[in-house]
Amino acid sequence: MEEKRSWINATTLGDLIDMKADLHPDKEAIVFRNERHTYSDVARESAQISKSLLALGVEPGDRIGYFLGESVETVLIMLGAAKIGAICAPINSRFKPRELRQVIVHAGMKVVFTTGSDGGTEFNELIQRTFPLIAESESSTLSLEDAPELQTLVVMDDIERPGTVNLTELDRLAGSVSDEEVLFRQSGVRVRETAIIMYTSGTTAMPKGAMLSHEAFSRYGLSLQERMLLNEDDKIWSALPMFHIGGVAFMLASIFVGGTYFHTGHFDPGIALAQIRDERCTVALPAFETIWLPIISHKD
Secondary structure (H helix, E strand, O other): OOOOOOOOOOOHHHHHHHHHHHOOOOOOOOOOOEEEEHHHHHHHHHHHHHHHHHOOOOEEEHHHHEEOOOHHHHHHHHHHHHOOOOOEOOOOOOOHHHHHHHHHHHHHHHEEEEEEEEEEEEEEHHHHOOOOOHHOOOOOOEOOEEOOOOEEEEEOOOOOOOOOHHHHHHHHHHHHOOOHHHHHHHOOOOOEEEEEEEEEOOOOOOOOOEEEEHHHHHHHHHHHHHHHHHOOOEEEEEOOOOOOHHHHHHHHHHHHHOOEEEEOOOHHHHHHHHHHHHHHOOOOEEHHHHHHHHHOOOOO
């Protein structure tokens, strides 16, 4: 008997989240500890990021970085960039100034999102140490000799700092761009264009970037759906960081199947165990023994 063929509906990441929001508007899509977002929330809030980026002059193919802890903002920035044809480049939250300079300059990042202190890491301080002239800038539009393509540093709080854009200003920028402008840009994004640049950890050499297309993530979502028998009723748990291909790919695969993605945030085995138990997660993707062993060995 001839085996039945399976067909793939490859799509862009921006269209993917909008499609799922249309199908499951009130269903939870992303849960980071106590931050809960439905599919319609994620579609709407990622479009707000798209508007802010358009107001900042971001063009198709421009690279957008985030240097953040584990939070829903990583998802919103990634999808917001993808909607308008920009390329997201997550930055390893363990990087120090040497590696930070390498990936920001090498990728030619135009906008970088960061925050203050989170999970014991002083994110903005590390970027300021990497590029000390930011603090001397009289404008939020940067012009740095050692990072010539970096134009904007967004710090995701309400504090005013020299050379940066805060959340209040980011919201003001978003208000200057219409929904139609986002949709117009979104309509021109193609599935084989680069969606995300994933950088290696730099363990044995300086970090190197891998360019991954919208189509690649669609195909990965279908592959995981078929091999793990995933469906929209699944609650998919992971603690992999959102600068790691596992964290990003599992999250996007969960959206692809219309499931709910649970992330433990800054890793704590007790909190992770409670989340898996209390949320009644059906699929766990810890990937590494260093994550799973502390959970299964936990006293609870």
